[in-house]
């Protein structure tokens with residue numbers, strides 16, 4: 391079970407870790423305590439529910455888009471103002487698509503895809519949210535821009551809202567640090583102790599005193615599995631450099647700033663060893 395660490399960013403003394411279930415009351419003073427939070431336990435189980443949820447939400451997003459398109463093509467007339475109708479449809483479309491992608495990403499962090507499937511499928515699977523964002527908005531945007539029946543004001547407003555929605559959904563749906571099944575397994579085997587992560591950070595830290603967490607008053611502490619499942623899939627690069635200096639092999643792990651699928655390369659064959667074996671016996 392992961393914990394929340396409250397630490398004093400002014401003083402150096404680390405408070406003993408509290409297994410607080412409830413967030414502790416902050417002292418009224420100007421002190422900045424640091425907290426250890428206990429997030430949810432790793433589910434480790436099936437991700438089918440999450441994936442079904444994601445697909446259903448993406449379908450709902452597409453339904454919203456279809457309604458907007460049908461109104462544009464005059465299959466029906468919106469019960470109220472056309473501009474408002476289009477905006478509502480686009481916003482709902484965006485909400486469903488973003489929510490769907492979060493479930494999808496969560497499932498990918500709980501049960502990542504094996505690198506054996508290849509780089510192309512790996513990215514297709516992990517960035518499905520971005521692909522779905524395009525499907526959820528681009529047809530509508532094209533039709534909006536091509537439409538000449540709509541009055542200019544409605545057309546401009548709806549097109550801008552739809553393009554902004556596409557960009558927001560795309561960014562919110564992308565997995566900027568996907569992890570392979572092998573990398574997760576490797577991390578779980580090599581890092582048996584606790585790791586740390588901050589509230590808004592996208593990576594986890596091996597060392598509690600990592601300089602990049604210095605300014606965070608709240609630190610989460612837990613197993614590497616918990617870190618990955620809460621979306622922190624990569625090791626912080628400072629911690630990685632330090633761990634490598636201490637002799638840890640991170641070459642098959644997901645490290646911040648390194649390509650997650652780099653490990654997909656075929657392992658290097660040690661050709662230098664082969665010739666010596668060919669003896670004349």
Ligand SMILES: [Zn+2]
Pocket residue numbers: 594595596597600601602603626627628629630
């Ligand atoms: Zn670090």
